[in-house]
Amino acid sequence: MQDNVSKIKDRLDVVEVIGSYMKLQKAGINYKGRCPFHNEKTPSFFVSPERQIWHCFGCAKGGDMFEFVKEIEGVEFPEAMKTLAARAGVQLETFTREASLQRDAKTRLYEVCELATKFFKKQFESTTGKKTLQYLRDRGMADETIKEFRLGFAPKDWESLAGYLRTCGYADQEIVDAGMAIRSEKKQGIYDRFRSRIMFPITDISGQVVGFSGRVFALAAEVSAKEASGSQNLQTQPVDKGVDQTDHVVAKYVNTPQTLIYDKSRVLYGLSQAKLDIKKADQCILVEGNMDALMSYQAGVRNVVASSGTALTPHHLRLLQRYTKNLGFCFDTDQAGAMATKRGIGLALAQQFNIKVLAIEDKECKDPADFVQKYGPRWSELVAAAKPVVDYYFDKARLAYNPTKAESGKAVLASVAPFVKRLASNVERSHWISQLAALLRVPEQAVIADLQNIKDDFVVYDNSEGGGRSEQSQSEAPSKLAPDLLNEAILSVVLKNPAVARESGIPHDLLDARTSAVIRHISDRNEPFEFSALISSFPETAMHLEFANLRAQELWNELDEEELAFEFRRLLNMARKRALTTRLVALQFDLKEAEANQQRERVATLAAEFNDIARQLTIINRHGEEKNEEATKKAGGGQETETIRQPTAKESSQAG
Numbered sequence: 001m002q003d004n005v006s007k008i009k010d011r012l013d014v015v016e017v018i019g020s021y022m023k024l025q026k027a028g029i030n031y032k033g034r035c036p037f038h039n040e041k042t043p044s045f046f047v048s049p050e051r052q053i054w055h056c057f058g059c060a061k062g063g064d065m066f067e068f069v070k071e072i073e074g075v076e077f078p079e080a081m082k083t084l085a086a087r088a089g090v091q092l093e094t095f096t097r098e099a100s101l102q103r104d105a106k107t108r109l110y111e112v113c114e115l116a117t118k119f120f121k122k123q124f125e126s127t128t129g130k131k132t133l134q135y136l137r138d139r140g141m142a143d144e145t146i147k148e149f150r151l152g153f154a155p156k157d158w159e160s161l162a163g164y165l166r167t168c169g170y171a172d173q174e175i176v177d178a179g180m181a182i183r184s185e186k187k188q189g190i191y192d193r194f195r196s197r198i199m200f201p202i203t204d205i206s207g208q209v210v211g212f213s214g215r216v217f218a219l220a221a222e223v224s225a226k227e228a229s230g231s232q233n234l235q236t237q238p239v240d241k242g243v244d245q246t247d248h249v250v251a252k253y254v255n256t257p258q259t260l261i262y263d264k265s266r267v268l269y270g271l272s273q274a275k276l277d278i279k280k281a282d283q284c285i286l287v288e289g290n291m292d293a294l295m296s297y298q299a300g301v302r303n304v305v306a307s308s309g310t311a312l313t314p315h316h317l318r319l320l321q322r323y324t325k326n327l328g329f330c331f332d333t334d335q336a337g338a339m340a341t342k343r344g345i346g347l348a349l350a351q352q353f354n355i356k357v358l359a360i361e362d363k364e365c366k367d368p369a370d371f372v373q374k375y376g377p378r379w380s381e382l383v384a385a386a387k388p389v390v391d392y393y394f395d396k397a398r399l400a401y402n403p404t405k406a407e408s409g410k411a412v413l414a415s416v417a418p419f420v421k422r423l424a425s426n427v428e429r430s431h432w433i434s435q436l437a438a439l440l441r442v443p444e445q446a447v448i449a450d451l452q453n454i455k456d457d458f459v460v461y462d463n464s465e466g467g468g469r470s471e472q473s474q475s476e477a478p479s480k481l482a483p484d485l486l487n488e489a490i491l492s493v494v495l496k497n498p499a500v501a502r503e504s505g506i507p508h509d510l511l512d513a514r515t516s517a518v519i520r521h522i523s524d525r526n527e528p529f530e531f532s533a534l535i536s537s538f539p540e541t542a543m544h545l546e547f548a549n550l551r552a553q554e555l556w557n558e559l560d561e562e563e564l565a566f567e568f569r570r571l572l573n574m575a576r577k578r579a580l581t582t583r584l585v586a587l588q589f590d591l592k593e594a595e596a597n598q599q600r601e602r603v604a605t606l607a608a609e610f611n612d613i614a615r616q617l618t619i620i621n622r623h624g625e626e627k628n629e630e631a632t633k634k635a636g637g638g639q640e641t642e643t644i645r646q647p648t649a650k651e652s653s654q655a656g
């Protein structure tokens with residue numbers, strides 16, 4: 001296994017591996033980008049081609065290329081190994097039996113899906129197949145689109161696909177496992193899941209077919225004829241039911257169920273085709289239906305994906321986050337679509353996406369597919385004219401507002417406030433507060449008060465899928481400092497210039513054991529150290545050292561000795577303050593306990609210690625402020641005392 005790891009590392013470059021998932025830009029000797037694992041505006045995610053590692057100064061994540069793939073794909077080591085081995089062209093023979101069996105099972109399912117795709121495509125040549133093809137053309141779909149997205153037709157038979165797959169050598173169980181057939185309850189055997197349907201193959205990010213979405217054909221023709229009736233539906237809810245010739249009630253859409261290779265909450269329709277365009281445009285247009293995505297693609301707006309009738313999940317958004325932070329929502333124009341849009345926006349705002357909303361105003365068009373069919377290339381104008389999310393909801397509320405009714409004013413606030421509340425920018429927030437005040441003819445203070453009280457009804461998503469992180473903790477870079485980050489920062493100064501550390505004195509009691517050991521090692525020798533030699537002296541903490549080294553390269557490079565010394569003292573102060581605060585909290589508990597037990601002597605001792613520590617904290621705080629002012633004068637810019645230095649926008653632009 002170890003051998004494979006080094007083989008892969010020899011053949012691949014960490015910058016290329018990471019660059020295929022996210023945007024990286026050269027910054028001096030390293031590369032940087034916005035961290036895909038926490039939300040930030042200024043890049044604090046760095047990749048070192050020299051050391052072949054990556055590290056985020058904001059959330060402390062980091063490691064080698066394997067760690068990155070594990071983290072971003074949400075997989076364990078063997079899967080990451082497989083992904084990277086395939087990329088590097090390294091053959092893996094040392095897989096455990098179980099893993100290789102599972103790999104075989106998956107491979108077989110991929111094969112089944114691929115064969116089914118070809119089978120469905122071939123059916124376009126049949127009599128009914130030709131009609132479906134004509135139907136698609138009538139809806140405005142070009143033959144190239146049909147070909148590129150590999151659409152097909154599932155015949156109205158119970159065993160045509162299953163029969164075909166059997167002749168290709170696949171067992172019934174495999175056909176069922178791939179989601180292509182269903183076990184019959186009445187008689188022995190299996191029958192085709194998709195019958196008389198237009199088939200949309202669903203691919204994973206690498207373009208392999210993993211499942212299908214099947215749109216019923218007979219009904220499709222009916223619906224198309226009845227479109228003027230205005231009764232629309234969301235694909236998620238198969239409310240739009242028709243009756244096939246055997247009197248079975250059929251759903252408009254049938255999708256592959258969860259299989260070993262398909263999980264609808266993690267796959268977005270069209271992403272494998274659109275991903276590069278999304279990166280290029282730095283925006284992704286989100287639509288509901290597969291047809292919408294295809295028609296948009298065809299009309300030249302290729303940075304488009306469909307949620308394919310499923311509700312948007314945090315996984316979907318994390319997937320998109322690899323390519324862009326900008327989303328444009330264009331869901332169906334019906335009530336269900338409006339609900340889905342609002343819900344999706346709530347979810348995306350929580351993950352700090354910048355959101356725009358595309359509004360289809362033509363009443364005859366219920367979705368983007370209709371719009372493209374009617375207006376063609378004007379679709380791209382509509383996309384370009386998308387409004388930022390608050391503008392969109394504000395305009396809607398303004399049009400519906402009736403000043404003679406108090407209830408109407410409340411409705412305006414209720415529909416706009418949740419979005420205004422979530423705005424990261426104070427300037428923007430106050431802009432909307434004054435807009436609302438002007439519209440409702442009330443003082444801004446009243447709007448502010450209402451904003452605080454308004455019930456936030458639109459974040460109705462399941463947090464458990466987001467890896468258990470609360471919405472709040474997702475919203476910004478971690479403000480509470482993880483111990484390893486502070487220790488890492490202190491170590492990074494020592495790596496940059498051991499002399500600075502030696503002069504300031506190093507309070508080892510404030511450091512964690514591994515940091516302390518390394519700093520002792522360096523400062524005990526009065527000679528310049530070799531980084532690679534240091535790494536080999538501390539094999540267990542190698543990655544900790546790598547991270548500190550990267551931090552030293554990125555943050556301390558432009559600082560002269562005096563500024564570095566100042567930064568070092570500031571970091572030590574933070575460490576001291578943290579230790580004192582921790583002790584203070586513990587003392588509060590002890591004091592309460594002692595008081596409750598009426599231990600007067602203990603109360604007195606604890607209170608004395610409490611006061612002493614509180615006094616020390618006051619001194620540190622005051623000291624910090626003074627030092628800070630001093631530094632502000634010198635450096636021509638201030639740093640907040642409470643944060644570990646991060647790359648600033650100025651440095652970023654200089655470096656890039």
Ligand SMILES: [Zn+2]
Binds near residue numbers: 035045057
């Ligand atoms: Zn991060």
